[in-house]
Amino acid sequence: MKKLFNHLKFRFYQSFRLLNLNPRAGVPVLIILGVLVIMKLPESWYYPPLFFILVLLFHYERKDIPFLKKVFVKSWRWIIVLEAVFIYSILLCGNIHYTFEKTALLSLPMFVLPAFVTPRTKPWMTLQWNFIPDDLFEWKSFLRKNTLLAVLGLAILWCSAYHLVTLTLAGVFALDYISHLYEPNENKEMLEMYFKKYTLKEKLRRNSLLFNALLLPTYCLFLILNSAESFYILYYFAFMNLYCMLILTRKYKHYHHKEKSNYHTIGVFIEYIICSITVIPAVFILKNNIKEASQNIRTYVGD
Structure with missing residues (x-):
């Protein structure tokens, strides 16, 4: 005993x-x-x-x-x-x-x-996610390594459309994982090759398209189940997208080829969540991040 x-x-x-x-x-x-x-x-x-x-x-x-x-x-x-x-x-x-x-x-x-019941020793399932373009390499790498987590996460996000509170809580929960999706730094050669083909604004646009495509069922279900609060989905759209773009631009603002990570912390998470909730501060921070990230990228790629 x-x-x-x-x-x-x-x-x-x-x-x-x-x-x-x-x-x-x-x-x-x-x-x-x-x-x-x-x-x-x-x-x-x-x-x-x-x-x-x-x-x-x-x-x-x-x-x-x-x-x-x-x-x-x-x-x-x-x-x-x-x-x-x-x-x-x-x-x-x-x-x-x-x-x-x-x-x-x-x-x-x-x-x-x-x-x-024997606990698992290997991942339940893995998918190659080959339908995702190679230029969205952060998403492709994350989804390959975390197939089950991604599938469950998407299911939770879609089901969160049931109520305003669940929508918000599930969204904040998902953004924590989105943060770490952009935390690793690619090597210098890969960065140079990528940004000789695309600009930072194009990268933002292409990542935003995939992000919103994954959230589209959530948007639609919320509009169907909570039509009286349909205006809130616009705020939710702005909040989720602003945070995602802030994290992505922060990656290249702090990028250094000798660092394997841009060191996302709980402090950064809370700061960007608060800014995204209030919207307007996030817009100004995003504008500054894009400017500084573009300058940092030019040091590796040139004009």
Whole structure:
């Protein structure tokens, strides 16, 4: 029993440590937890199956099974069940709209399942995304490396059109990943070859077209489901596009061929989110970014 108590205590402290050491993962996790707390579904019995699926996904991503086998030897499967029930209970009780009903109890026997499901060791699926032009190399590289994440992310974005709040929260969540899409710097030779063919404004236009093509179902669904608030989609369009262009221009504003990354931080994320929300400051920053980025590119490519 003492070993179990120490393990649960370790898990509790570990969760805060991971959030603190990895802000890139921490911010989206906190956003998701916030959404799960305030999310309102039409019926209370919708919540248990949803949270069970989330717990199952968490289990499928875990990589500590060898550790559990070593520490608990014969009882490691029960530890997995206990942890799953614990997470499930927190998610269920944490939601401010959930009213306890029998579906929650009926779901409990299903938590024996994770103990016999082997977590993944390889990506679920990968696609080549060859239909995306080579000049959109940031998108192509990201989508190839994160196929499942991209597919799930797009599905969440499209479904977020259900309500104004979900649309906003999912949009902010997605922008964090868009930020890191433009974080790596390409080598000097690739930059020279690219900008001898395209200008920075053309790059902005081509990236914006793909970005909005991916968001088009979200725009359309929101207009259909929330026609009375159709004006908001214009604001959402401006907010999402301004942030995307700010991040892209920042990449070339700070580009240096000896640096592998332009070091996107949580501070940059918050600053650009606030600017994009207020729109007008973002327009001025974008204009300045384009000017400085163009000058920086000319040092490598020439006039």
